[in-house]
Amino acid sequence: MMKGQWTSLLGLANRARKTISGEELAVKEIRSGKAKLVLLAKDASANTHKKITDKCNYYSVPYRLVEDRYILGKAIGKEARVVVALLDDGFARKMLMLLD
Secondary structure, three states: OOHHHHHHHHHHHHHOOOEEEOHHHHHHHHHHOOOOEEEEEOOOOHHHHHHHHHHHHHOOOOEEEEOOHHHHHHHOOOOOOOEEEEOOHHHHHHHHHHHO
């Protein structure tokens, strides 16, 4: 997996205001059907990991694990972030291509 490419794409999606970060906001977007793809840091707590993956599975939202919270946060120009949801089909599809 090319780290540079997916983080650049996430940065672009963020600038286009097509991302949401943080556990509670992500869960809300998953429930509402707006989240098209969820990125979850591998170093998320077991509790957060379960909550997010359960929600994604229940609402049929794809998710991918990424290295850690610092890479995820840095990609969207913030401090550490454990969960980032993409709210755009195009960005989500391209991201899945880069991460799979």
